[in-house]
Amino acid sequence: MADEHHEDHGNTVSAWFLAISWIVVWTVAATAIVLGGALMTWLAVTFGVSIVLAIIAGVMKKAGLGRKEPRPVPPTREEWEAGRKTTV
Numbered sequence: 001m002a003d004e005h006h007e008d009h010g011n012t013v014s015a016w017f018l019a020i021s022w023i024v025v026w027t028v029a030a031t032a033i034v035l036g037g038a039l040m041t042w043l044a045v046t047f048g049v050s051i052v053l054a055i056i057a058g059v060m061k062k063a064g065l066g067r068k069e070p071r072p073v074p075p076t077r078e079e080w081e082a083g084r085k086t087t088v
Helices: 013-034 039-065 077-087
Strands: none
16 A cells, blocks of 8 residues: 555656765765764754755656656566466
8 A cells, every 4th residue: 555655766867866965965974973073963964964855856756857657567476477487
C-alpha cells in the first residue's frame, strides 16, 4: 500500500542533485565535527539543510526534471518462472 504512493526520482537530474548535494552536506558536517565543531549544532544544521535540499529536488521533479514514465513493475513469480522456462 505505501509503495503505491511512493514515487522515486529515478536516474534523473533531480535524483543526482539530491544524492550529490546530500553527500557534500553530510561530508562537510562530518569534517566540521571531527575538527572540533559542536556535534548537536552541526547535526541540526545539516538535517535542516537536507530537508531543504529534498524539497528542492521535489520541486525539480515537478518541474520536469524527474521520472517521465511510471516506475517499472517487476514480474510476478509466475511470470518470471514462465519466462525462465521458455528461455532455458
